Amino acid sequence: MQSNEELKLGLLIASIAMLMMAFFVIMFVMYYQKKRFEEEKRISDIEKNYNRMLLDTALNSEETERRRIAQDLHDDIGTMLSLTKLSLNQLSKLVANSGDEKEESIMKKSQSLVEETILHVRRITRDLVPTTLERFGLMEAIEEFIHKLEEDNNLVIAFQSNTEEFPRQGQKLELTLYRIMQELVNNAIKHASCTKIDIVLEIDEEMIGLRVTDNGVGFDPEKIKESNLAGLGLLGIESRLAIVNGTVQYEQPAKGGSSAIARIPVNPASGNKPEPLHPFRRERVNI
Amino acid sequence: MLENYCSYIIRQPVISAPVFLNLLPILLIWRKRAYNDKMFFILFVYLILKFGVDLVMFDLASQRKNSVLYYNLNIPVRYVLTSWMFYYKLDYNAQRKWLMLSWILFVAFSAWDIIHTNPSMGDLYNHKMVLYSTTLESLLMLFWIMLYFYNTMRALKIPNLLTYPFFWICSGFLLYYSSLLFIAPVLHYASKWDQWMDIGSLDYIPYAFETVSLLLFSIGIAQYTGSSYAK
CATH class of the missing domain: 3.30.565.10 (Histidine kinase-like ATPase, C-terminal domain)
Incomplete structure (x- = not known):
């Protein structure tokens, strides 16, 4: 009789332990899955932010480089072209005094080419840095x-x-x-x-x-x-x-x-009004 | 007959409850048309079969007749159907092959166990519950459930387990088979017509957890949405 009672008690304890283990397994699977997903999401967010920062940096670098090129075009080539235009104007007067029509025609062609180049440089500079956007x-x-x-x-x-x-x-x-x-x-x-x-x-x-x-x-x-x-x-x-x-x-x-x-x-x-974009700075x- | 049924329900409410609670997941599968999904179709067949066997056993028990034969015959069918659901949920072909092999071996083993436990099959009055099959079935099912959980945790395919029907179904099976594992071998001695062993309220534990598992199945089926489940 006593052994029967012991068996029942043993069975009861074993069954309760087994059921507790089953509950624990279910809870663990749910908890672990939730944690893993949170971790995955966190890693994915970090990756996204990192990629975003990379993109941001790349675009910033691109804009900086555009400005540098625009600035160089304006300050160096633009100035040199303006000086060339001035020199050509002076030379044009001398050529006009000499009365040689062929030389005069070549001079006019050179002047128009220089003016056209100045316009092109100005257009390229404006395309590179949209100054109107920042100003207006x-x-x-x-x-x-x-x-x-x-x-x-x-x-x-x-x-x-x-x-x-x-x-x-x-x-x-x-x-x-x-x-x-x-x-x-x-x-x-x-x-x-x-x-x-x-x-x-x-x-x-x-x-x-x-x-x-x-x-x-x-x-x-x-x-x-x-x-x-x-x-x-x-x-x-x-x-x-x-x-x-x-x-x-x-x-x-x-x-x-x-x-x-x-x-x-x-x-x-x-x-605060933003600093105006200016190719000259x-x-x-x-x- | 109705008086017998009512009297039995009043005497054995814990044993009677799961018999009628079988109808809840069956109706839910029917209403949600979840049977269009292969896995749910197998669950549907299993539940209908279980409901039929439970009803027959309930009827025999209310008439104080031995119903263990149906229980014994139901064991291999139950194992094949319940583990078949995992066939569609396991990721690897090797695991599926082992699952199919387990069907053949288990059916053969339980047939041997029935014959071994009941040498005179014609004597339905003294028919005894199998000795090893239920325990082996519990062990195998627990193994497949744990394997499925392990695969799920490793693959991270399911964003929210609480809205995933099969998780609830697995949890139901896990609780049911956990409750049965240690009690199953003793049931062989406790379910005899003569010279039975009294195990008191322990006898009710599997039935109580059968009710719990049926409720968990119902929660899982209620989460089913045909359009999103396949994805």
């Missing part, structure tokens, strides 16, 4: 960019915004939007064979939207990404947007062509 803001910079493009190409570029006075945004955000707009328009001109480009800039309380639509041949961004054909342009757009928590979406309008919409959270400029850019 995004809308003016886009308008200036369109104006220059329309001069050089047989294109109709329309620009509209949902606000008269586009509020100034952080320096990095404005430059990001400007560069994306530049890239999208250049892509449309280079690859889409389009005749018309619409640029729409919209702002609400939370987001800024930039839409660039063309009437060209259109493209399928998914196919381009799948076939590893995504050029530096599309990747550059995504990289720039990743830094400012923005997104880009490509659409194919029913009437043809293609449309790209970049959306970035609003980040108003701080109270040697400084490191921290956008």
